[in-house]
Amino acid sequence: MLSVDRLEKSFGTVKALDGCSLEVKSGQMLGLLGPNGAGKTTLMRGVFGLIRPDAGVISWNGSPIDQATRRRFGYMPEERGLYPKLGVRWQLVYLARLHGMNESEAERTADRWLAEFSLSDRASSKVNELSHGNQQRVQLIAALIHEPELVILDEPFAGLDPIASEFMAGVLADLAEKGTAILFSSHQLDVVEDLCQEVVIMHRGRVVLEGAVDELRAASDTRYVETTGGSTSWVSDLPGAEIVHRSGGRARVRLGLDSSLEAIAGVLSGSGITQFVYEPPPLSEVFREAAKS
Amino acid sequence: MTGLGLVRMAAWREVYSRRKAFLITTALAVTLVVGGLIVAAVTGSNDGPPAIAVGVVDRAAVEPIETEIPVHVYGEVMVSVAGFEREEGMVLLRSGEIDALVVDAHSVLWAPSAPRWIVDTVVSTMTQINLSTTAAELGLDDAALAALQTPIVGETIDYEPDDEGVMLVSVITVIVMFIAILAYGQWIAYGVVEEKANRVAELVLGAITPTQLLTAKMVALGGLGLVQLTIVAGAGLGTASLLDQLEVPDVAASAWGWSVFWFVLGFAFYGSVYAAAGSLAADSQEAGSVITPLNILPGLGYMVGVIAFSSGADVVARIMSLIPFWTPMLMPGRVATGSVETWELVLATVLMVAATAAVVRIGARVYLGGITQSTRKVGWRQAFRGGSDLVTR
Structure with missing residues (x-):
């Protein structure tokens, strides 16, 4: 289990981390959300010893993280990092060996991952000869090739098309199922919502919200009613309700927790509505609210 | 690892x-x-060893001069000695094709470009030839002449700085x-x-x-x-x-x-x-x-x-x-x-x-x-x- 406890780090007058704490358990896939400058990348770099925190502790299974421990971690930095002029397979084997695999094991694993990612025919290509999507795949293999116990990915879905995103999400889900602890940051909240059971939202160097996605949504004091057909005259019958969107025969209405489901059903009946959905706000709104507060 | x-x-x-x-x-x-x-x-090989070119008006003196010159030079040297009429020799001298023109046993003309070592070599060559001639006229043989000239013994030491x-x-x-x-x-x-x-x-x-x-x-x-x-x-x-x-x-x-x-x-x-x-x-x-x-x-x-x-x-x-x-x-x-x-x-x-x-x-x-x-x-x-x-x- 990765444990980050009250981490602090300042760069000059800028406080990048301000008492940030979180945990990632084996087999857990934790989404790290936060606006730009929230401290997500600094936190990740701290795990890999690329910055030294001013205060706080980062530990793995209860012990401080040293070089030997770090070699059991996998990292995908935000701005991709590979040797552009070296062959794909060559550098995957090199990185695997740096992380402790022997040569034949590293070669075997590299070949297996390349085949799995449909990149076998590009094994001897230089990285800078690959398309953006394929470079991203190689980058992911580089983070995973040594079968790490903890994988940290900084914006792994940035710049990927939906098919590539889905593919990458599938790979990560498989890994988590096999027991790997995964921490990743993303601005694509829909992907996070689909992929993670739990998220952490950071703002100004602190964790401002954390928990299961469903619980975080449910904890919001906002609800939405989405209706199909009929009129919207019922909206004025509910205190604080307001129409946020209307198009075609559909309407989306925001309201508070003070209107019970029974009360809503009561005002809706007789307004000609054929279908309605009552739901908490999406993760993106929870995220925005947390960032605002 | x-x-x-x-x-x-x-x-x-x-x-x-x-x-x-x-x-x-x-x-x-x-x-x-x-x-x-x-x-x-x-x-570098085109340059070869240093060269000395001498013209002689008295053609009979060509051979003795040619034989004597190398004796007066340290190391390897390319020697060319040839007989010319005086006027012809002057032209060659001016154009620098020969370094010196031996007019007679007691008179030598130099090209303006003749380096010091060539002047010294020709002077000592002519001095030696004149000495031998005078010695012969006086009835001295070579051994007697050699006895008159105190030889200077020289030896090159082992170390040769490069x-x-x-x-x-x-x-x-x-x-x-x-x-x-x-x-x-x-x-x-x-x-x-x-x-x-x-x-x-x-x-x-x-x-x-x-x-x-x-x-x-x-x-x-x-x-x-x-x-x-x-x-x-x-x-x-x-x-x-x-x-x-x-x-x-x-x-x-x-x-x-x-x-x-x-x-x-x-x-x-x-x-x-x-x-x-x-x-x-x-x-x-x-x-x-x-x-x-x-x-x-x-x-x-x-x-x-x-x-x-x-x-x-x-x-x-x-x-x-x-x-x-x-x-x-x-x-x-x-x-x-x-x-x-x-x-x-x-x-x-x-x-x-x-x-x-x-x-x-x-x-x-x-x-x-x-x-x-x-x-x-x-x-x-x-x-x-x-x-x-x-x-x-």
């Missing part, structure tokens, strides 16, 4: 990724050195050391910039400490530099001795030995400076503005060395060779000239080792501070402070 194993792996990557550049530059350097020596040998060869070795040593330190130092710097700019450093630093990564770079590129030096020097010395045109002075071998010694220290010194500089730049575009100013340091040693060793003015080179910035470039050449006192060598070594130890530590700390500053450009001081954060990592 042990720490040593990690360093070996990372060093192998450095060598592997530069294998083509290394082969090309080595082939180029060998071609230049060997080609240069061959060209020098071919054009000043020109030594000078050449010194100058070449300075040039080679300068190029090696500059080229391989820059390889380190730009390699560091590349790793920082494309963030691969962050990936690698998850598995290997910055100190190990820096050590791997220094060992790999310093090793490549040394191998290249050996190949180029070996090819040059081998070609020179095969062609038999240039005498390879013994000092070349000792200069080579000292070059290796100073290169190792010099590369540790400059390599860590260049690595530190490389870690400050954010990308290769701005790398030049950080790295290029550093080239002034070895450049100064190069300039002073070339001027000092080719002119023989040793004072500035002597002082500078004791200062660690320039010791690696100047000391091997000074050792070749044989002008180094033992205490100077000891002092230079002590200073260089101490300075290298300090610079490696400071350089490593700046490198740590710079390489981990993601893709930002950082200043020397900022990186130095940042490096202390990670020094115990």
